Amino acid sequence: MSNNQLKDLSKLCIHTITTKPWSIEEAAKNYSAGGVRGITVWRDALEGRNIKKTGEMLNEQGLSVVSLCRGGFFPSREPVRRQAAIDDNRKAIEEASALGAKIIVLVCGADPAQSLEDSRKQIHDGISAILPDAKGAGIRLAIEPLHPMYADTRSAINTMTQANDLAETLNSEYIGVVVDVYHVWWDPQLEKEIERCGENRNLFAFHVCDWKSPTVDMLNDRGLMGEGCIPVRKIRSWVEAAGFNGFNEVEIFSTTYWKQDQSAFLKKIMTAYKTCV
Amino acid sequence: MSNNQLKDLSKLCIHTITTKPWSIEEAAKNYSAGGVRGITVWRDALEGRNIKKTGEMLNEQGLSVVSLCRGGFFPSREPVRRQAAIDDNRKAIEEASALGAKIIVLVCGADPAQSLEDSRKQIHDGISAILPDAKGAGIRLAIEPLHPMYADTRSAINTMTQANDLAETLNSEYIGVVVDVYHVWWDPQLEKEIERCGENRNLFAFHVCDWKSPTVDMLNDRGLMGEGCIPVRKIRSWVEAAGFNGFNEVEIFSTTYWKQDQSAFLKKIMTAYKTCV
Numbered sequence: 392m393s394n395n396q397l398k399d400l401s402k403l404c405i406h407t408i409t410t411k412p413w414s415i416e417e418a419a420k421n422y423s424a425g426g427v428r429g430i431t432v433w434r435d436a437l438e439g440r441n442i443k444k445t446g447e448m449l450n451e452q453g454l455s456v457v458s459l460c461r462g463g464f465f466p467s468r469e470p471v472r473r474q475a476a477i478d479d480n481r482k483a484i485e486e487a488s489a490l491g492a493k494i495i496v497l498v499c500g501a502d503p504a505q506s507l508e509d510s511r512k513q514i515h516d517g518i519s520a521i522l523p524d525a526k527g528a529g530i531r532l533a534i535e536p537l538h539p540m541y542a543d544t545r546s547a548i549n550t551m552t553q554a555n556d557l558a559e560t561l562n563s564e565y566i567g568v569v570v571d572v573y574h575v576w577w578d579p580q581l582e583k584e585i586e587r588c589g590e591n592r593n594l595f596a597f598h599v600c601d602w603k604s605p606t607v608d609m610l611n612d613r614g615l616m617g618e619g620c621i622p623v624r625k626i627r628s629w630v631e632a633a634g635f636n637g638f639n640e641v642e643i644f645s646t647t648y649w650k651q652d653q654s655a656f657l658k659k660i661m662t663a664y665k666t667c668v
Numbered sequence: 669m670s671n672n673q674l675k676d677l678s679k680l681c682i683h684t685i686t687t688k689p690w691s692i693e694e695a696a697k698n699y700s701a702g703g704v705r706g707i708t709v710w711r712d713a714l715e716g717r718n719i720k721k722t723g724e725m726l727n728e729q730g731l732s733v734v735s736l737c738r739g740g741f742f743p744s745r746e747p748v749r750r751q752a753a754i755d756d757n758r759k760a761i762e763e764a765s766a767l768g769a770k771i772i773v774l775v776c777g778a779d780p781a782q783s784l785e786d787s788r789k790q791i792h793d794g795i796s797a798i799l800p801d802a803k804g805a806g807i808r809l810a811i812e813p814l815h816p817m818y819a820d821t822r823s824a825i826n827t828m829t830q831a832n833d834l835a836e837t838l839n840s841e842y843i844g845v846v847v848d849v850y851h852v853w854w855d856p857q858l859e860k861e862i863e864r865c866g867e868n869r870n871l872f873a874f875h876v877c878d879w880k881s882p883t884v885d886m887l888n889d890r891g892l893m894g895e896g897c898i899p900v901r902k903i904r905s906w907v908e909a910a911g912f913n914g915f916n917e918v919e920i921f922s923t924t925y926w927k928q929d930q931s932a933f934l935k936k937i938m939t940a941y942k943t944c945v
């Protein structure tokens with residue numbers, strides 16, 4: 392493992408939701424003091440704030456704003472809800488612009504009241520509808536394939552193959568893919584599809600955490616890198632071989648860690664980043 | 669949906685674990701009285717019993733013994749545990765013979781302490797080791813691809829594509845595949861891979877239940893057919909188009925249903941079978 396070890400924190404990005412008990416101001420101050428150089432902002436962290444000024448504050452702390460999380464959730468049996476989703480995605484594009492984020496992560500959505508095929512069609516159509524807005528604002532949209540255990544309500548795009556297919560069909564420099572190890576680690580096609588993603592210049596972002604055994608909650612029991620069975624470093628070597636040289640983003644939803652002292656947790660993240668990413 | 673509706677219960681099989689609070693004797697009596705014609709036996713239901721006599725009892729109740737659940741769990745970093753798994757699978761073959769079951773369902777296993785590639789190699793080797801025993805006993809082994817959320821500890825075989833690949837590599841009339849809708853419903857390759865499975869005469873069994881939204885437990889919150897988002901009837905039409913004409917097996921792990929009156933639950937199963945399978 393050691394020959395590919397990360398020597399410093401220069402490419403470490405943390406998602407605000409990872410340290411959810413902190414406000415974005417606390418997160419920025421603590422990340423920055425620890426030497427972290429990237430932040431991905433969840434939209435809930437911006438509530439009640441002037442977004443432009445918040446972006447300036449992040450830059451003053453020496454933080455690159457990597458992505459805004461999250462847009463998407465396009466499918467619904469109800470046309471009025473599909474339109475509401477498109478409107479909300481346009482709002483997210485405005486927020487990303489104001490914040491200074493270059494990428495919006497798309498959790499594509501799914502409606503269990505209809506077929507996966509219908510949901511996939513609506514995802515395609517929803518992204519197509521907002522793509523001109525994204526392009527106009529200079530914001531790139533990154534499709535995140537979600538683990539198949541979320542196929543009912545969160546995303547009908549569940550593999551790198553599907554995400555690559557969709558990005559290639561939409562065929563724009565403003566559409567790409569997020570590789571999140573939690574969602575795709577199990578896939579026997581992973582290495583091949585990461586390579587394909589890079590070849591098509593669609594590899595926009597890389598998220599890390601770990602899969603614990605047992606996992607006791609389907610949403611909020613993600614592990615710190617090294618606590619589980621995901622070969623994070625091996626997957627990083629694949630995304631780098633595919634040409635990716637952006638931030639390694641730590642995105643951990645964990646009721647366990649959210650209950651702990653967040654400064655101590657941040658130290659654990661930095662150690663795990665160096666030893667296991 | 670109605671043009672493909674099942675007219676009677678002649679192909680309904682129920683897994684003993686579905687009505688876990690019942691002993692196998694109670695299950696057999698109640699299934700039979702309700703008009704069910706197939707039973708798949710979980711090994712725990714046989715504990716402390718003469719297996720041959722139990723098989724005779726099932727036949728006397730007019731029940732075909734469809735499968736024995738379950739063999740598998742081949743991978744381990746520890747050679748002694750891999751050998752123990754092979755020994756246990758040989759015991760399962762003897763049990764299936766004594767019981768009169770023609771198929772053993774294989775939940776292939778995975779060890780989070782090693783790579784998925786290593787686990788898959790050990791699955792191949794483990795099945796290869798027991799295949800002569802299965803052939804000798806006239807018992808067919810059915811590889812069940814498990815949902816990717818079980819890739820850490822339960823199975824490194826997570827898609828129909830992988831199960832088909834493995835069955836074709838092992839290339840024996842005693843090796844095939846189980847299609848369980850719970851595990852594979854999300855897969856965009858499903859219809860194509862079911863067709864491939866049938867073409868290669870590898871489609872040995874078909875299991876049904878449903879995926880609830882939300883699913884609150886990764887193991888024991890399966891739904892009754894119709895309670896969730898799985899297109900069970902559509903998938904049945906695919907397995908039948910692929911040449912399958914065996915039992916439709918109801919396999920539901922549900923702490924919710926296990927707490928209820930099992931006679932009432934059995935009636936719900938029979939209704940759901942006719943309306944939603």
